[in-house]
Structures are given as structure tokens and as C-alpha cells.
Amino acid sequence: MIPVNQPPENNPGPAFHVGPIPVYGDLILSPMDGFSDLPFRSLARSLGSAMSYTEFVNAIDVTGGTGRFEQRLRYLPEERPVVFQLFDDDPERLVRAAENVMRWNPDIIDINMGCSAKNVSGRGAGAGLLRTPEKISQIFSTLSKSLPVPVTGKIRLGWDDDHLNYLEVARRIEDSGGQLVAIHGRTRQQGYTGQARWAPIREIKECLTIPVIANGDVKSVADIQVIKQQSGCDGVMIGRAAIGNPWIFARMDHEQVPVDEVRRLVRHHLRMMLDFYGEEEGLVLFRKHAVRYVSPYPLSREDRSALLTCTTPEAFLDRLDQILAAPLLAPDGHNGRGSQHQQGNPDAVEEDEPLYACSQ
Numbered sequence: 188m189i190p191v192n193q194p195p196e197n198n199p200g201p202a203f204h205v206g207p208i209p210v211y212g213d214l215i216l217s218p219m220d221g222f223s224d225l226p227f228r229s230l231a232r233s234l235g236s237a238m239s240y241t242e243f244v245n246a247i248d249v250t251g252g253t254g255r256f257e258q259r260l261r262y263l264p265e266e267r268p269v270v271f272q273l274f275d276d277d278p279e280r281l282v283r284a285a286e287n288v289m290r291w292n293p294d295i296i297d298i299n300m301g302c303s304a305k306n307v308s309g310r311g312a313g314a315g316l317l318r319t320p321e322k323i324s325q326i327f328s329t330l331s332k333s334l335p336v337p338v339t340g341k342i343r344l345g346w347d348d349d350h351l352n353y354l355e356v357a358r359r360i361e362d363s364g365g366q367l368v369a370i371h372g373r374t375r376q377q378g379y380t381g382q383a384r385w386a387p388i389r390e391i392k393e394c395l396t397i398p399v400i401a402n403g404d405v406k407s408v409a410d411i412q413v414i415k416q417q418s419g420c421d422g423v424m425i426g427r428a429a430i431g432n433p434w435i436f437a438r439m440d441h442e443q444v445p446v447d448e449v450r451r452l453v454r455h456h457l458r459m460m461l462d463f464y465g466e467e468e469g470l471v472l473f474r475k476h477a478v479r480y481v482s483p484y485p486l487s488r489e490d491r492s493a494l495l496t497c498t499t500p501e502a503f504l505d506r507l508d509q510i511l512a513a514p515l516l517a518p519d520g521h522n523g524r525g526s527q528h529q530q531g532n533p534d535a536v537e538e539d540e541p542l543y544a545c546s547q
């Protein structure tokens with residue numbers, strides 16, 4: 188028996204439906220390779236993310252039985268609705284992969300048409316599909332006919348500014364049976380540079396009847412309201428800003444979160460990582476989250492390098508407690524968190540290291 192997607196207590200009703208599936212909430216954790224694994228997704232879901240998108244999975248791995256795709260597709264029942272995200276440039280292989288992963292009962296299958304990484308988009312998958320709109324129609328019409336669950340798509344605005352075909356792509360998705368479109372408001376050429384554009388998302392919203400999810404550069408609770416107003420979207424997807432601040436799904440900016448709650452959640456997250464990946468790998472993989480959890484706190488070089496090199500969870504947690512207990516300078520009488528960097532603390536470390544293992 189598959190547990191169903193239950194409305195949370197005191198919820199006024201679904202924000203939107205994906206086909207027949209009600210979605211109770213308008214904020215969603217973005218799929219992120221290397222981040223949106225079971226521990227982080229379920230934690231975000233418990234804080235208010237309304238559905239769970241897996242990290243993208245290569246259809247070649249699924250059909251060939253290679254890679255760690257099974258681990259990437261594991262989920263907890265309370266994460267439902269669960270969306271398995273696949274990518275490929277070959278419609279037939281995508282269909283075979285989607286049919287294959289149905290044995291794990293996802294609620295929705297999503298097709299990645301936004302990945303800008305050269306090794307993905309360069310071979311015509313991810314954002315590379317935006318260059319072959321007819322293939323997109325083929326993929327969605329075949330999948331929506333052959334799968335027992337809704338099929339959705341995540342896109343960018345186009346390949347580059349000379350090829351902004353988002354309206355054509357979005358229409359093709361809907362006309363071919365797709366049940367939701369999520370849009371990252373950048374082109375493939377932009378990668379992660381410049382600003383995400385939210386106005387084009389309104390154009391998409393106005394020409395589709397299926398739900399539209401807006402994405403790109405939502406960094407704070409205030410941004411949520413702005414992107415909703417500018418785009419008229421049904422929901423908002425949040426990626427990088429949720430790393431270190433999953434409370435954004437409870438509509439809290441990091442500085443509003445009491446330090447005891449930070450301590451509790453970091454410990455819980457670490458425990459889940461150790462359980463999911465094993466002690467050694469779990470701790471290593473948790474480091475990239477840890478540096479973000481403590482980023483609003485004064486962090487010396489020594490603290491940072493200790494967090495990144497601790498070899499036992501106990502040593503890691505000791506150091507974390509020291510960081511979270513540090514007295515914070517507070518010029519405005521507020522608890523002062525987040526003020527250190529602005530004050531030019533000579534020992535503070537700038538966020539200048541690449542955080543991401545992947546070049547999505």
C-alpha cells in the first residue's frame with residue numbers, strides 16, 4: 188500500500204494540482220545534484236517544502252544498471268508527492284528508464300531540460316533539449332501515454348538570448364500531456380551568472396493552464412513574495428538559498444532562526460547523513476551543508492578548516508557547538524548573527540570557495 192500525500196494540519200487546501208495529485212504548499216526544494224538527497228529533501232519537506240524532487244538521474248544509468256541511481260531515488264513515505272527527475276537526449280531511452288523506475292512508485296516523473304553542464308547539455312540532454320523542441324514534444328507525448336503518473340518538465344528560458352524559446356517549449360510540454368512546468372529564469376548560456384529573469388515566467392503562466400513553478404535567485408522570504416507577484420506562478424522553487432537555510436520553507440530567514448533550533452536541526456541532518464551514507468562518507472558529504480549552516484556566524488579560518496577536516500562526528504559537533512556559542516558582536520542590539528561579515532571581522536572567511544561539486 189503506497190502512503191498517500193496527506194494535507195498537513197491546518198492547511199487551507201492544495202495550492203495546485205499536478206494532474207490528480209494535490210500539492211499542499213507553494214514552496215518547493217529545487218532538485219540539486221549533490222544536495223537534494225533523501226536526508227536534505229525529507230528535512231526540507233518537514234519544514235514546509237511541498238513536494239520532493241530527487242537529484243537528476245541519467246537515463247543511461249537506469250537502463251544500463253550503472254551509477255548510484257538507486258540511492259538517488261530512495262525516499263521516505265512522508266516525502267510524497269515524490270518526483271523522480273530524469274535526463275537524457277534519447278526519447279526512447281528516457282521512456283525505458285521512466286518505465287523502469289516506476290517499480291519504486293514515484294508520484295511524478297520530471298524531465299530535466301535545464302542542466303547547463305557541458306557534458307549534459309552538450310550532448311543534447313538537459314538544457315540541450317531546448318534546441319530540439321520537437322524532441323520535447325515526442326518525449327512528453329510518449330511518456331504521458333505510457334506512464335501511470337503525471338509527467339512534468341523543468342526548463343530554462345532558452346539556449347541563449349538569441350534563442351529564447353520558452354513559450355514554444357512550455358506550450359509543447361502542455362500540448363503533449365505534461366502536467367507542470369518549472370522554469371529557471373536563465374538561459375543555458377548564462378549558467379549561473381547574471382540575474383534570473385522572472386517576468387518571462389509570467390508570460391508562460393499566462394499562456395498555460397497547467398501549474399507553473401518559478402525558480403531562480405530566490406534568496407530570502409521577501410523574494411518569495413516578489414517572484415510570486417512578478418510571475419503570477421503557482422509555486423516557487425528554491426535551490427541554493429535553502430542550503431544552510433532549509434527554514435526558508437517555513438518562511439524564515441536564517442537570522443530569524445533561534446540558535447537552539449539551528450543546533451537541533453544540524454545534529455538531526457548530520458545523523459540522517461551518517462545513517463544514509465555510512466559514517467565516513469556521511470560526514471564528508473555533510474561538510475558542504477555545515478559550512479552553510481554556520482555561514483551567518485563569525486567563523487575563523489581555524490573553525491572553517493576544522494569543520495572541513497574533522498574525521499569523527501563527535502569532533503565535528505564539538506566544533507560546531509563552539510561556533511554556535513560564540514559571542515556575537517551586535518551593533519544594533521539584535522543578536523548580531525550575520526553582522527560579522529559586514530563589520531569586516533578580520534578573522535571572518537569570505538564565501539569565496541566553490542560550494543558545488545557539480546556544474547549544473
Ligand SMILES: Cc1cc2nc3c(=O)[nH]c(=O)nc-3n(C[C@H](O)[C@H](O)[C@H](O)COP(=O)(O)O)c2cc1C
Binds near residue numbers: 218221272424425
Ligand atoms: C549544485 C546544484 C545542483 C543542481 N542540480 C540540479 C538537478 O539535478 N536538476 C535540476 O533540474 N536542476 C538542478 N540544479 C538547478 C536548480 O534546481 C535551480 O534551478 C537553480 O539552482 C536556480 O535556483 P536557485 O537560484 O534557487 O538556486 C542544480 C543547481 C545547483 C546549484
